[in-house]
Amino acid sequence: MLTTDRIYVGGQWTAPQTSDRIAVENPYTRRTLAHVPLCDADDVDRAVHAARRAFDSWAATDLAERLAHLDALRRELTVRAAEMSALITSEMGAPKTVADRIQVGLPLTVLADTVAAARDLAWTEQIGNSLVLREPVGVVGAITPWNYPLHQTIAKIAPALAAGCTVVLKPSEVAPLSAFLLAEIIDSVGFPPGVFNLVTGTGPQAGEALAAHPDVDMVSFTGSTRAGSRVSEAAAPTVKKVALELGGKSAAVVLDDADLAAAVRAVVADCMLNSGQTCTALTRLLVPQDRYDEAVALAAEAARARRMGDPADPATRIGPLASADAHRRVLDHLERARKDGAVFATGGPDAEVPDQGYFVAPTVLAGLGRDAAAAREEIFGPVLTVLGYTDTDDAVALANATDYGLSGAVWSADTDRALAVARRMRTGQVAVNGGRFNPSAPFGGYRRSGNGRELGRFGLEEFCELKAVQLP
Numbered sequence: 001m002l003t004t005d006r007i008y009v010g011g012q013w014t015a016p017q018t019s020d021r022i023a024v025e026n027p028y029t030r031r032t033l034a035h036v037p038l039c040d041a042d043d044v045d046r047a048v049h050a051a052r053r054a055f056d057s058w059a060a061t062d063l064a065e066r067l068a069h070l071d072a073l074r075r076e077l078t079v080r081a082a083e084m085s086a087l088i089t090s091e092m093g094a095p096k097t098v099a100d101r102i103q104v105g106l107p108l109t110v111l112a113d114t115v116a117a118a119r120d121l122a123w124t125e126q127i128g129n130s131l132v133l134r135e136p137v138g139v140v141g142a143i144t145p146w147n148y149p150l151h152q153t154i155a156k157i158a159p160a161l162a163a164g165c166t167v168v169l170k171p172s173e174v175a176p177l178s179a180f181l182l183a184e185i186i187d188s189v190g191f192p193p194g195v196f197n198l199v200t201g202t203g204p205q206a207g208e209a210l211a212a213h214p215d216v217d218m219v220s221f222t223g224s225t226r227a228g229s230r231v232s233e234a235a236a237p238t239v240k241k242v243a244l245e246l247g248g249k250s251a252a253v254v255l256d257d258a259d260l261a262a263a264v265r266a267v268v269a270d271c272m273l274n275s276g277q278t279c280t281a282l283t284r285l286l287v288p289q290d291r292y293d294e295a296v297a298l299a300a301e302a303a304r305a306r307r308m309g310d311p312a313d314p315a316t317r318i319g320p321l322a323s324a325d326a327h328r329r330v331l332d333h334l335e336r337a338r339k340d341g342a343v344f345a346t347g348g349p350d351a352e353v354p355d356q357g358y359f360v361a362p363t364v365l366a367g368l369g370r371d372a373a374a375a376r377e378e379i380f381g382p383v384l385t386v387l388g389y390t391d392t393d394d395a396v397a398l399a400n401a402t403d404y405g406l407s408g409a410v411w412s413a414d415t416d417r418a419l420a421v422a423r424r425m426r427t428g429q430v431a432v433n434g435g436r437f438n439p440s441a442p443f444g445g446y447r448r449s450g451n452g453r454e455l456g457r458f459g460l461e462e463f464c465e466l467k468a469v470q471l472p
Contacts, residue, residue, distance in 0.1 A: 002087075004034045007043060007200065008183040010050035011193025017042045022173045022200065027093040027320040028311055028357040036176050039201035041209040044168070047197040051139045051166040052215050054194025059136045059164035061192075063123070066162055067115045072189040074111040077182075081108070084150060084181055086312075092146050092175040093319040093357070095311045098274050106439060107154035110455065113440050114158040117457040131469040136164030137241060138217030140463065141210040143203070143231065145223045146174035146322050147277040147380075152245075153179060155443075155454045156220045157196065163463040165218075168197045170210050172223075174323050176200050203227055208234045216240060218463065222279075225378075225404075225448045243452030243462050245279070245444055247378040248406030251399035252282040253421060255392065255412040260291060261298055263411035266434050268302035268384060270409070272362055275319050276382035277326070279449075280407035280429070283379065286395050289388035296366045296386050300345035303362035303384065308354055318382055320357035327358035330381030334363065337374040343367040347382070376402060396424045405446030407431075428453075 005021075006013040020038035025031065037043070058066070077084065085099040094103050123134045142156040149171060157167050171179040183198045199206055203223075211219045211234035218241040221231045228244040235242045252267040254260060270282045287295040311319035321327045334342075334349040344351075347363030362382045368375050374385050389395040399408060409431040412418035422430040428445040431437075442458035444450055452462050 002034070002177065002180055003184065004036050004177065004180050007037055007039060007047070008187070008196070008198040009047045010053075010197070011187070011191075022202070024091055024173075024175070024177060025323065026090050027322050030356065030358075033090060034177060036173070036180070036200045039199045039206045041205070043199050043201070044170075044206055044209040044213065047168045047199050048139060048141075048210070048213050048215050050194040050197050051168050054192060055136075055139055055166045058166055058192060058195050061164070063118065066164065067118055069189065069191050070111060070115050070158060070162060073186060074108060074115075076185050076189050077104075077111070078108060080181070080185060084178060087181055088149060088175070088178050089311050089319075091177045092149065092322040093311050094274055095316045095319045096314050097317075099311075102274070103148060103150055107151045109439050110151070110154050111158050113456055114162055114460065117440070117460050118159075118162040121457055121460060129471045131471055133467040133469065134163075134461070134464040135467055137463050137465050138165060139215055140165045140167045141213070141216045141219045142167055142169045143207050143210065143219065143221045143223070144169065144171050144179075146172035147274060147279070149175045149178045150182065152222045153182060155459065156222075159460040160220070160463045161195065163460060165463050166195050168199060168210060168216070170199050170201065170206050173200060173202055203230070207231070211235045212238065214238050218243070220452075220462070221245070228450060244450035245452070245454060246406075246448060246450040247404055248279045248281070248445065248449050249284060249376060249378050249402045249404045250280055250282050250407040250409070250427065251284040251286050251402075251425070252409040253286045253395045253399055253411070253425075254288075254295070255395070255410065255417065255421065256288045256291075257413040257417070258411035259413070260287070260295060264295055264298040265302050266411075267409070268299055268306075271384045272303065272306050272318060272382045275321060276360075277322060277380055282407070282409055283384060284375065284399075285384055285386045286389055286398055287386065289390055292386070292388040296345050296364065299364045299384055299386055303346050303364050303382075306362045306382070308359055308361065318359070318362055320359050321381060322358075324358060326380065327360065330360050330379055330383065333374060333377070333379045333381070334360075334383065337365055337368065337372065340369070340372040340374065341367055342372070342374060345386075370398065370401065378404070392421065396421060400426045403448045406444075406449035
């Protein structure tokens with residue numbers, strides 16, 4: 001049975017200082033699955049000190065040995081993939097197909113890619129009379145979100161551990177159970193005590209204590225832009241390194257020569273993935289003004305085809321939102337959109353949804369001005385806003401008319417033309433004509449979507465310091 005009443009510190013499951021607990025709810029049944037510790041600053045301090053004690057030895061461990069531990073983690077996680085997938089479905093409502101393929105499948109790929117990148121990285125290189133060394137940054141505080149709980153954890157701890165850092169993980173209190181299973185697996189494959197540590201709790205309490213701790217050398221955070229700003233503030237007095245992967249309001253630009261029907265279907269599928277709870281989701285569909293009505297109709301048809309239901313059912317494409325708070329926030333956005341004059345081409349706050357669970361129907365918004373909140377703000381639910389443009393320059397300007405810059409897409413019959421538009425988009429990644437996600441490429445954003453990069457060698461380098469040794 002999964003241990004959830006203790007925290008994992010210094011290689012042991014240990015009782016927290018506090019007896020306070022947080023209830024973890026199944027968002028489909030709305031029943032409590034478990035209770036986890038509501039850790040305070042004292043619990044965080046114990047975990048950080050355990051990581052600090054383990055750092056020198058782990059950093060000095062041969063790279064091949066560190067990577068062997070990560071390989072062992074990948075193998076055991078593969079064995080327990082079905083268990084992990086079912087746990088994620090139950091704690092945050094991801095449909096089974098998404099949980100199997102992405103929530104668990106992607107982290108397994110990231111683990112393998114991280115090991116390969118670490119083997120290939122130039123940890124030492126000669127530049128003139130200087131020997132340039134890549135060394136581990138130190139103790140890392142990893143603060144992860146609820147929407148992709150295992151993936152975001154692996155994307156941080158795998159490169160950190162490969163680089164020789166030690167880690168204290170604070171997962172989201174909304175979906176922390178996968179972190180407990182991960183800690184159980186890490187313990188079973190024999191990582192040295194203190195290399196990986198797990199605490200749970202809220203952001204304002206445990207998260208801020210971790211970000212502010214003077215013995216934490218780096219904080220890697222994924223979550224909302226508002227929370228990321230707070231993490232930066234907490235970390236600032238100790239001038240530690242901070243890497244942030246934050247929100248997005250990504251635009252999909254469909255140029256006038258593209259196959260409109262195919263592009264719209266692809267955008268809707270991307271927007272609705274994980275029930276719309278994806279920071280890179282293509283939530284703004286930009287189409288030529290003279291094909292606007294056609295695009296809205298196509299988007300509404302594609303959205304209506306996304307089946308809502310029990311997330312454990314393999315036929316389900318839209319599960320519940322992860323929590324009551326997430327549900328309320330999305331419905332509040334839709335009510336504001338209604339006041340701003342939105343036309344609900346399908347879905348909306350009054351649409352029929354399953355009787356149980358925190359469901360929002362797949363929604364397509366039309367008729368909104370460019371300055372409307374739903375055209376600018378991250379909604380984080382299954383909601384697509386369709387906007388028209390006059391020409392290519394207008395499309396690029398509209399795509400860039402946001403505080404965010406995390407993802408984007410372009411469709412055109414001419415790949416070179418699409419690539420030219422992609423180059424003009426101020427965003428961390430752009431998919432051209434449906435180009436698939438590459439977990440070895442750098443992932444991260446511009447502007448209020450954050451700083452730093454994850455995945456592949458780029459993510460690995462985030463957890464390194466550079467030292468120049470000047471030779472005679």
